[in-house]
Every structure is written in C-alpha cells, then in structure tokens.
Amino acid sequence: MVLDILKKNQLSVTEGRKKILELFLHNEGALAHADIEKKTGEMFDRVTVYRTLNTFVEKGIIHLIPTTDNSILYALCKDNCEAGHHHDNHVHFICDVCNKTTCLDEVTVPEVKLPIGFTPNHAEMVVTGVCDDCK
Amino acid sequence: MVLDILKKNQLSVTEGRKKILELFLHNEGALAHADIEKKTGEMFDRVTVYRTLNTFVEKGIIHLIPTTDNSILYALCKDNCEAGHHHDNHVHFICDVCNKTTCLDEVTVPEVKLPIGFTPNHAEMVVTGVCDDCK
DNA sequence: GTATTTTTGCAATAGTGTTGCAAGTTTAAA
DNA sequence: TTTAAACTTGCAACACTATTGCAAAAATAC
Structure with a gap:
C-alpha cells in the first residue's frame, strides 16, 4: 500500500x-507537522519531516x-490518493470538542456566485x- | 470614526x-501582522501590534x-464593524496575481449538508x- | 490633579520553517 | 552483484513568527 503510493509517484x-505515509493511512484526521514529529519521535530529523511533507x-x-x-x-484523502492526484474539492470539518480535523470526502464545496x-x-x-x- | 469604534468597544x-485601526479602514484588503509592522514602521513595538490585533x-x-x-x-469588514460585532459569514477571495485578500461582504457562505x-x-x-x- | 486601571516597551523565551553542504542511502544499469 | 549517478538525510546555522513577565508610561475615572 505504502510502497504502491510512493512508486506511483516516482x-x-x-x-x-x-x-510518515503510514501515519496518514492509519490516522483518520489531519496532521500538523508537530503531530508527526511527536509520533515519529527521534526517528528522523525535523528537517526531514518538513521536506517529506x-x-x-x-x-x-x-x-x-x-x-x-x-x-x-495536512491530510491524505483516501479516494483521491488512489487515483494518484487530488481533486481536493471537499469540505473539511474541525471539531470544537476534540479539535480533530476530518476530510468530508463525500461533501463537495458548493459553487458561489462572485461579484x-x-x-x-x-x-x-x-x-x-x-x-x-x-x- | 476611529474613536467611535474604539469607544463603542470600551x-x-x-x-x-x-x-492600526486607521490602516484597516483605509485599506481595501486583509492585512497580516507583517504588513502592519511595515506600515507603522518604528512607531510601535512588535509586541504592541500583536496585542492590539x-x-x-x-x-x-x-x-x-x-x-x-x-x-x-486579519480583516475589518465595513458592514459588521458598524454594528459592533461580526457575523462574519461572508466569502473571502485571495487573488492569485496580486495576492491581495478581499472580503466579499455581499457573498454569503452557502449551507452544506453534513454527514x-x-x-x-x-x-x-x-x-x-x-x-x-x-x- | 491625582489615583487607579490599562497599555506599552523591553528582554527573554519558545515555536516554526528554510537553506547549504557533506555524508549516507537508494536506484538503475552494467 | 557491483558500481556510478541521483537522490535523500542529518546537522548546523539562520530567519521569522509569536508569547510572557515585569517595570515604566499613558489613559481613564474620580
């Protein structure tokens, strides 16, 4: 899974x-750089995390x-990820209670009429x- | 004008x-902390700008x-500002060319159906x- | 005009993100 | 499987962004 995605993207x-890719695959919500640094601990340098992201x-x-x-x-959205590139036109939801950010893949950003x-x-x-x- | 707003908000x-309030009133788009620091020059300490914002x-x-x-x-939106508090349910527009951010006060954020x-x-x-x- | 409350500036501190370069790892090709 | 080229990493240094405590200064209220 992880290998497929990396190879598909050369x-x-x-x-x-x-x-880091595994973290996104096994994590429901979105992640900030600091989250990733916490979860990977001493494994990689900060700079590597920045560059990887x-x-x-x-x-x-x-x-x-x-x-x-x-x-x-940052968030990985399952549907688009498979396709190799993102449309990324879905709504994001941030919970006021647990502060978790979720991609609502099935909710599309509506069109608005601009001036x-x-x-x-x-x-x-x-x-x-x-x-x-x-x- | 500036005095009214400050007094209205105690x-x-x-x-x-x-x-700083004048800057917002005389500036069409949105401002970042750095913009304000540039425009006020040596007048105030950086900390004062942060606290004021x-x-x-x-x-x-x-x-x-x-x-x-x-x-x-940060942006001040003329309509709401007069009322003393914001509804802030309008769409924001960021120009890809000049990078200016504008409040589209007349365009309301549409409702979406959530899961x-x-x-x-x-x-x-x-x-x-x-x-x-x-x- | 003076006392009280609020705000400011300074110094110190913490967090966030980038760059250059040498060393190490991965890939691809013999 | 070995080797060379290409890419990635870690380190050090740097720059920018933001916050806090405290004493001095300013604004408000009386």
Missing part, C-alpha cells in the same frame, strides 16, 4: 517516507487544509462544530 | 490602536481569515482566482 522508497504535497499525495490559527494541516470582475479558480470550505465521535 | 484610546479580534472589530500557508490574515452525526457551528469559505483589479 519517489525513492525511504524509511522516512514510508513511516512538502514532497508529498507537491506530488498530490496529501493536501493542505486552511486554518485561522497559524498552523499548517462582477472576479474569476474563481479554486474554493476551500471549512466547517467547525461537533463531530460524530463527540456528539 | 477600549482605551491609544496611539497604537488609532493608527488580538484585542481587536476579541472585540470583534476585525476577524481572522483562514489560509493554507501558515499566515494569519449524519456532524453538527455545524460555523463555516468559512475561501475562493482563489483573479480579482477585479487584475483581470
């Missing part, structure tokens, strides 16, 4: 990439989630509230 | 608050805009593309 198979974003294996605090959240003069390219939507686990 | 009137957010004079890089963007178990509280939407100035 990436060298290294311990760091395998481990950037590589994955460039290849479209994971994608960024917009937030209002100054944190960068005259504005041309849309991409739209992101983040909903906060109470998630299924915390209800 | 804030002491200081040089820093007046100057936090105070304004708490009082609802300005609000945060979600981004995918790790930057915090069973999820209860929404607040929704944010950010659209990227080409703005009116850059078209």
Whole structure:
C-alpha cells in the first residue's frame, strides 16, 4: 500500500517516507507537522519531516487544509490518493470538542456566485462544530 | 470614526490602536501582522501590534481569515464593524496575481449538508482566482 | 490633579520553517 | 552483484513568527 503510493509517484522508497505515509493511512484526521514529529519521535530529523511533507504535497499525495490559527494541516484523502492526484474539492470539518480535523470526502464545496470582475479558480470550505465521535 | 469604534468597544484610546485601526479602514484588503509592522514602521513595538490585533479580534472589530500557508490574515469588514460585532459569514477571495485578500461582504457562505452525526457551528469559505483589479 | 486601571516597551523565551553542504542511502544499469 | 549517478538525510546555522513577565508610561475615572 505504502510502497504502491510512493512508486506511483516516482519517489525513492525511504524509511522516512514510508513511516510518515503510514501515519496518514492509519490516522483518520489531519496532521500538523508537530503531530508527526511527536509520533515519529527521534526517528528522523525535523528537517526531514518538513521536506517529506512538502514532497508529498507537491506530488498530490496529501493536501493542505486552511486554518485561522497559524498552523499548517495536512491530510491524505483516501479516494483521491488512489487515483494518484487530488481533486481536493471537499469540505473539511474541525471539531470544537476534540479539535480533530476530518476530510468530508463525500461533501463537495458548493459553487458561489462572485461579484462582477472576479474569476474563481479554486474554493476551500471549512466547517467547525461537533463531530460524530463527540456528539 | 476611529474613536467611535474604539469607544463603542470600551477600549482605551491609544496611539497604537488609532493608527492600526486607521490602516484597516483605509485599506481595501486583509492585512497580516507583517504588513502592519511595515506600515507603522518604528512607531510601535512588535509586541504592541500583536496585542492590539488580538484585542481587536476579541472585540470583534476585525476577524481572522483562514489560509493554507501558515499566515494569519486579519480583516475589518465595513458592514459588521458598524454594528459592533461580526457575523462574519461572508466569502473571502485571495487573488492569485496580486495576492491581495478581499472580503466579499455581499457573498454569503452557502449551507452544506453534513454527514449524519456532524453538527455545524460555523463555516468559512475561501475562493482563489483573479480579482477585479487584475483581470 | 491625582489615583487607579490599562497599555506599552523591553528582554527573554519558545515555536516554526528554510537553506547549504557533506555524508549516507537508494536506484538503475552494467 | 557491483558500481556510478541521483537522490535523500542529518546537522548546523539562520530567519521569522509569536508569547510572557515585569517595570515604566499613558489613559481613564474620580
């Protein structure tokens, strides 16, 4: 599984990439750099984690989630991942209780009518509230 | 104008608050902390700018805009500001060309149907593309 | 005008992210 | 299977972003 994804994206198979990709595959929600650093412990250098995450974003294996605090959240979305690249037009949900961020793969970002003069390219939507686990 | 807003929110009137609030009033788009520091130059300490922005957010004079890089963007939205507090349910637009962020006060964030178990509280939407100035 | 409350500036600290380079690992090809 | 080329990693250094405590200064209230 992990190997397939790396090879499909023409990436060298290294311990760091395998481990970090596994974290995303076995983790429901989104992850921040700090989460990954905690979970991998002393295994890799901070810089390696940063570079691995950037590589994955460039290849479209994971994608960024917009937030209002100054944190960068990354998530792998199962459906798109298989296809090798992301459409990433789904809504993200951040739980006010457990703070977990979830990709709602089945909820598509709705179209909005913009004022005259504005041309849309991409739209992101983040909903906060109470998630299924915390209800 | 500036004084009205500060008094309405029960804030002491200081040089820093007046100057920063003016920046928002005379600036179309959103501002990051770094923008404000550049525009105020040596007038105030960085810490004062941080604290002023936090105070304004708490009082609802300005609000945060979600981004995918790790930057915090602040914007004052004319309509709500007059009322003393924000509804902040409008769409934000980030121009791919000039990178300016605009509040589309007249475009409301649409409702979406969430999966069973999820209860929404607040929704944010950010659209990227080409703005009116850059078209 | 003075006392009280609030805000500011400074110094120190912590967190976040990037770059250059040498050493190490992976890949591909003989 | 060995070797050479390409790529990735770790380290050190650096830059930027943000927060806290405390004393001095300013604003408000009386």
